[in-house]
Amino acid sequence: MSSAPVAALVAVLTLAAVLATSGVAKLRDRVATRDAFAALRVPDVVPAGPASAALPWAELALAALLLVAPSRALVAVTALVLVLMLAYTALIGRALTFDEPVTCSCFGSLSRHDVDRTTLLRNVLLSLLAGAALWFAVDGGSVLSVVRDLDAAGWWAIVAAIAAAAVAALVVGTGSAPRAAETDELLDYERDRTPYGVVRRADGSVANLWDLTSTQARLLVVLKPGCGPCVRTAEKLDGLAAQLSPAVGVLAVYPDETAASSVTEHARDLAVSEPDGNIRRGFSVGTPAAVLLGADGFLAGGPVAGERDVTEFFAEVVEALREQPET
Template sequence: MSSAPVAPLVVVLTLSAVLLTSGVAKLRDARATQDAFVALRVPSVVPAGPSAAALPWVEIVLAILLLASPAAVAWLPAAAVLLLMLAYTALIARALRFDEPVSCSCFGSIGHHEVGPQTLGRNVLLSVLAALVLWYVLDDGSAPEAFGALGAAGWWALLATAAAVAVALLIAAPASRGSATSPSGADVELLDYERQPIPYGVLTRLNGKSSTLAEIASTQARFLFFLNTHCASCQRIAAQLDGWADRLDPAVGILAVYFDENVAEHAGHRKDLATWEPELNVQRVLGITSNPSAVLLGADGLLAGGPVRGEDNILELVETVFAELEGAEAPIEQ
């Protein structure tokens, strides 16, 4: 392999770029990294707090060592990267067997957070690349030596590869779209909200009674919070529901929506706030793909806010509703 250094260099550079990007993204959103430990149900033998704090630095250091280690010791970071990628792959494969859908900020605040077969495929591919790098360094190869062996043609090949990757990323990157009803949009000002009819969906309470969304909102506006019990940000939202319910009553009612009855039964808030949705029918009709998410149903049969996705956007929407209600209750000065 050392006689043709371009190919192994591309693999080493790819892994290093992934590790560096992942590490920096995790540093920029430390809370999301710790939340990922909860979402993936990392075994308790791995302490979530210290591990989440150390993981970004581990990835960054490994990225640097892959590029800088001489042949004599290059196998150490290569083996560590392979073990790390195999651990990530095992956690994702395990998460795909969970009853509840899983959202994981594996790359901090960037990338897709929903765990699915595509996530597993990505991690398997990264594990294969890590194995190729380990094979290369065990054959007395290293990134510094490969860089030194590059001729003009090799540098042009690397440049062409980097350009092709950049173009592919630019083409594949989704365009930013701002919309009042966008789940990821942070603009939740109710006065500017383009209202739509409440779609058909069914929720079931713990007493067994099922109601459509329109029926639920027929007597008062309803705030629906879509939660997952193995999601740290969902847990933080759930911990505030009782207080929000008291503060919003009687103008707005609150309901927490879970994916099945057993999960709703054991939620950590008032039982009368718990509901569940057969086959995620409400999330599907609202286009909700991850939790936590929230939507406000108006008592007039129209959506009054959201859906919004993510803890920060939910808190912003809740605060907007509080402000609207307090403004409506304030006496008019003469």
């Protein structure tokens, strides 16, 4: 690795940048960080509360040490970074085997998305970089020593690498749709027919969505246990159901009967389960999510996903109901 000091330096700087970005983002959204522990089902041997509070500070400390540690100390630092990256990779790989999509805020306030193979590939690449950084440190290298010995060509190579990373970040960043465009789409909401789907009630009976909405509009709220945003959303449902009754019935849709029968955040009679995950698959949503089904057989709003958007959707539905003329 000493024969390629610029490459080694780029690897270490990349890791430091990723860790610093992740640490700052986690500090900005501590709730999302705590939720990630629940969503990824981090083993109980790691206490979620203290660990989620300490993790961003640990990432920031490692980022700083990668830059300033001498070669001997850098061996320990890069070894810790490698262990951390491997742990992240293992958690993501395991999450891909779960029955439901896992929403993880791996970068705190900067990233809240469903874990997929791209997430796993990213973590594998970061683990490889951490391995390269450890090799560099064991070979006697350090950031300070490489920077001290860089010639003009080396500095230009570093500048080019930083520029390439910046361009890549800007290109990837353009993939998300602007909020204004999303708002325009909502204003021009096109109503589709309610798709076929079934839910199972507490008494074991099965009802399809068409029958459920034949006499009353229904607000479906898709949830799952062990999900922080889902728990906070579920806690709003009793009050929401009271506000919307009798025009709109609220149903909390859980992945199985066990989850539906053990709810404590809201009234038990609001909970139903979905055989084979047909509701979330039919509407292509993760959790938490919500969709309003009209009594005329058409969608009346949504689906929306994510705690913030679902909460805003609840408020919009309540406001729309209030604006309806009394009959």
